[in-house]
Amino acid sequence: MALLELQSITKNFGAIHALVGVDLELNPGQVLGLMGDNGAGKSTLVKIVAGNFPASDGAIRLEGEEVHFTKPVDARKKGIEVVYQDLALCNNLTAAANIFLGREMKREFGPIKILNYQAMFNRAAGLFKELKSETRPRDVVRQMSGGQRQAVAIARTRLSQAKIVLMDEPTAAISVRQVAEVLDLIRKLRDQGMAIILISHRMPDVFAVCDRIMVLRRGQKVADKAISDSSPEEVTGLITGAIESS
Amino acid sequence: MSKNVASIEDVVEVRESSPLQRILGNQAFWITLAIVIISIVMTILSDAFLTSNNLFNVTRNLSFIGIMALGMTPVIITAGIDLSVGSVMGLSGVILGLVLGAGQPMWVGITIGLGTALFVGGVNGFLIAYVRLNPFVVTLGMLSLARSQAIVFSQNKMIFDFGPEARRFLDLGGGALELGQFARIPNPLIAMVILAVIFWFLLNYTPWGQYVYAVGGNEEAARLTGVPVRWIKMSVYMLSALMAGIAAVLMVGWLGAVTNALGTGDELRVIAATVIGGANLLGGAGTAYGAVIGAVLIEVIRNALILAGVSAFWNGTFVGLFIILAVFLERLRNYRRA
Ligand SMILES: Nc1ncnc2c1ncn2[C@@H]1O[C@H](COP(=O)(O)OP(=O)(O)OP(=O)(O)O)[C@@H](O)[C@H]1O
Ligand SMILES: [Mg+2]
Numbered sequence: 407m408a409l410l411e412l413q414s415i416t417k418n419f420g421a422i423h424a425l426v427g428v429d430l431e432l433n434p435g436q437v438l439g440l441m442g443d444n445g446a447g448k449s450t451l452v453k454i455v456a457g458n459f460p461a462s463d464g465a466i467r468l469e470g471e472e473v474h475f476t477k478p479v480d481a482r483k484k485g486i487e488v489v490y491q492d493l494a495l496c497n498n499l500t501a502a503a504n505i506f507l508g509r510e511m512k513r514e515f516g517p518i519k520i521l522n523y524q525a526m527f528n529r530a531a532g533l534f535k536e537l538k539s540e541t542r543p544r545d546v547v548r549q550m551s552g553g554q555r556q557a558v559a560i561a562r563t564r565l566s567q568a569k570i571v572l573m574d575e576p577t578a579a580i581s582v583r584q585v586a587e588v589l590d591l592i593r594k595l596r597d598q599g600m601a602i603i604l605i606s607h608r609m610p611d612v613f614a615v616c617d618r619i620m621v622l623r624r625g626q627k628v629a630d631k632a633i634s635d636s637s638p639e640e641v642t643g644l645i646t647g648a649i650e651s652s
Numbered sequence: 653m654s655k656n657v658a659s660i661e662d663v664v665e666v667r668e669s670s671p672l673q674r675i676l677g678n679q680a681f682w683i684t685l686a687i688v689i690i691s692i693v694m695t696i697l698s699d700a701f702l703t704s705n706n707l708f709n710v711t712r713n714l715s716f717i718g719i720m721a722l723g724m725t726p727v728i729i730t731a732g733i734d735l736s737v738g739s740v741m742g743l744s745g746v747i748l749g750l751v752l753g754a755g756q757p758m759w760v761g762i763t764i765g766l767g768t769a770l771f772v773g774g775v776n777g778f779l780i781a782y783v784r785l786n787p788f789v790v791t792l793g794m795l796s797l798a799r800s801q802a803i804v805f806s807q808n809k810m811i812f813d814f815g816p817e818a819r820r821f822l823d824l825g826g827g828a829l830e831l832g833q834f835a836r837i838p839n840p841l842i843a844m845v846i847l848a849v850i851f852w853f854l855l856n857y858t859p860w861g862q863y864v865y866a867v868g869g870n871e872e873a874a875r876l877t878g879v880p881v882r883w884i885k886m887s888v889y890m891l892s893a894l895m896a897g898i899a900a901v902l903m904v905g906w907l908g909a910v911t912n913a914l915g916t917g918d919e920l921r922v923i924a925a926t927v928i929g930g931a932n933l934l935g936g937a938g939t940a941y942g943a944v945i946g947a948v949l950i951e952v953i954r955n956a957l958i959l960a961g962v963s964a965f966w967n968g969t970f971v972g973l974f975i976i977l978a979v980f981l982e983r984l985r986n987y988r989r990a
Binding site for chain 2: 456458477478479482488490493494495496497498499503507508509510512519520521562
């Protein structure tokens with residue numbers, strides 16, 4: 407039984423067919439690279455799995471059980487964590503506040519619950535250290551570099567023991583050294599038995615960590631195969647349409 | 653550990669800016685400074701300024717606007733606006749007066765008065781948060797609607813009979829804490845300070861406060877991370893109306909009468925106080941202290957002009973200048989940051 411199973415997922419935005427009958431099976435410990443041209447439907451797929459909006463048609467099953475997410479928290483409760491492409495950060499809050507948004511650490515005084523800033527700062531610092539990121543938990547996101555913001559968005563996925571981590575271009579704005587850290591993290595998560603979907607336009611990253619690759623073109627799945635059976639040239643052809651499907 | 657990786661202990665305590673920098677970048681600090689300077693100048697210019705009588709009047713007068721500005725602050729932090737607070741104050745005051753005049757006990761009158769405010773705030777909040785109507789338009793409509801209902805309920809008559817507990821009721825808003833001959837603290841000021849502490853606590857130390865800032869910073873991100881965005885928006889409008897209701901209870905007690913004109917035009921003074929104190933109409937920023945200090949500045953300017961013998965016609969000019977100066981300071985800070 408697959409950890410995550412998508413069955414003919416379709417999504418229409420008015421006249422736009424963002425996804426057309428996409429099937430997918432993902433098992434624990436698998437890293438799937440999801441590639442495709444701009445507008446191919448990658449983020450749309452992620453957002454459907456993350457409970458952001460429902461599919462127009464098709465079914466999602468988690469460990470064999472059909473799920474219907476109505477809001478992002480539903481997906482998170484089932485162990486699905488997401489790094490959104492636009493990072494989904496609040497510029498006016500600190501790094502730590504962003505990481506814990508929606509699941510703050512609290513101290514209880516009888517019926518009154520107050521925010522436990524120190525605990526959140528400490529935990530956030532630990533997460534940044536794990537990511538080897540020079541990000542300070544008390545800094546306001548507005549003043550941060552692109553890489554630091556990305557670290558905040560990634561750190562957020564580490565708060566709970568997720569089953570599935572969806573990363574929509576987690577390496578888009580960061581330095582070579584930090585890319586290596588993110589790829590290391592992905593391997594570590596995989597070794598812990600998590601399933602990961604990595605969306606990236608960077609071919610070397612995908613070939614470095616993924617064991618499977620899936621290509622979307624205009625909302626349709628045109629390839630889903632082991633990375634060892636493919637090559638960057640083939641994937642490029644699949645993305646552009648020079649190769650019909652594989 | 654490799655050299656370019658800082659230890660947790662190093663990083664946890666680091667802030668990007670020093671405490672001094674943060675104070676200098678804080679609008680409420682500059683407004684506080686302006687108040688201190690105006691006060692010093694006025695003490696020199698006029699014997700009447702630093703008298704217990706004048707301070708009593710000033711602090712009482714500013715409390716009504718201050719209380720409503722506290723309520724306005726979370727609304728503005730979420731990038732909303734509540735134009736209906738003056739009318740809610742009027743409606744709530746009229747209903748309160750009618751209930752007390754009908755011979756009901758004080759607590760019933762106050763409960764129904766505040767309940768009316770909460771109900772109106774709930775309607776505002778529901779239309780804005782769940783039906784997704786524009787806050788400016790919804791509360792503009794409510795400004796007109798609630799005022800008209802105040803006139804309907806009062807039948808355009810002044811209410812000054814507050815029933816069997818009138819004395820106690822009037823003392824609530826008109827009374828003071830007596831601390832000897834020269835120190836009298838008006839009750840509305842005490843109420844404002846207590847409410848300011850409550851708002852400060854709510855905004856800074858509860859998840860609710862965190863969510864209010866998050867909604868104003870990036871509503872979509874807040875939604876994605878599981879913040880109950882609609883409920884948060886609904887709650888800020890209810891809270892804003894509740895503060896207008898509390899201000900009405902105190903104001904009616906102080907005035908000793910209610911007319912349906914109670915609170916007319918207050919929405920602009922309240923928004924002015926909030927903005928002068930550093931709240932950003934684009935959302936994401938604002939503090940309880942800022943709301944109070946903005947209200948203080950507006951009243952101190954008014955008082956200073958009266959004592960300096962300047963025509964009251966000039967009052968609006970100075971308040972207006974401070975509003976524009978406030979957004980100018982904001983602009984300057986953002987410019988330096990960028
Ligand atoms: N909320 C929306 N409303 C309407 N159309 C949308 C919406 N979201 C996505 N689309 C459309 O769906 C298609 C797929 O978009 P999607 O964001 O999934 O692409 P993508 O593969 O992630 O592209 P990129 O590499 O640029 O991130 C595009 O044509 C886009 O315009
Ligand atoms: Mg995308």
